[in-house]
Structure formats: C-alpha cells, structure tokens
Amino acid sequence: MADEITTTPPAPPEAAAERKPAAPKVKTRKPKQRACDERDPKGKLCAGHLKRWYDYPREIEQLVGKGAEIYRCEFCKVLYRPDPKQQPNSYTIRY
Numbered sequence: 001m002a003d004e005i006t007t008t009p010p011a012p013p014e015a016a017a018e019r020k021p022a023a024p025k026v027k028t029r030k031p032k033q034r035a036c037d038e039r040d041p042k043g044k045l046c047a048g049h050l051k052r053w054y055d056y057p058r059e060i061e062q063l064v065g066k067g068a069e070i071y072r073c074e075f076c077k078v079l080y081r082p083d084p085k086q087q088p089n090s091y092t093i094r095y
C-alpha cells in the first residue's frame with residue numbers, strides 16, 4: 001500500500017454524533033475483496049479490514065437476516081454482505 005503524496009494535513013476524526021437510528025449502510029463485497037472501499041468526503045479510501053461480524057444486534061439482524069454472514073469494516077462500520085458468487089466454504093480467517 002503506497003502512501004500518496006498529499007499536501008493536505010490529516011484531518012481530525014469527525015465526531016460521529018448521530019443518535020438517530022438510521023439504517024446502516026450495507027454493501028456487497030466484490031470478489032476477493034478484503035478491504036473497505038468506502039471513501040470519506042475528502043475522497044480518502046477507507047481501506048479498513050472487513051471482519052466477520054457474528055453478534056450483531058437485532059436491528060442488524062432484521063436488516064440482513066437471522067444468522068446471515070455479514071462483515072463489518074473496522075473503521076467506518078459499513079456492513080458488507082458476502083460476495084454472492086463466492087462460495088463461503090474457503091475462508092480460513094476466523095476470529
């Protein structure tokens with residue numbers, strides 16, 4: 001991962017003080033995707049690690065289905081459904 005030369009200093013993390021129960025963003029993983037491809041308002045790639053999320057709360061369960069395979073970005077918390085074309089029998093990373 002090459003660091004890009006940038007002239008803008010790193011901005012402090014914005015306080016995510018959202019209290020309204022907005023539905024979380026759910027994306028679908030691209031084949032072999034392991035890092036978040038969300039971009040912040042400044043266009044910076046999130047690149048957070050997508051981790052399998054097992055004990056999600058009820059509102060997430062209603063969103064993705066009970067017992068669904070779901071991943072979550074460690075940084076921006078965007079949810080990812082597994083790639084529908086990728087068989088879930090070959091992953092070796094377990095937490």
Ligand SMILES: [Zn+2]
Nearest residue numbers: 036046073076
């Ligand atoms: Zn992310």
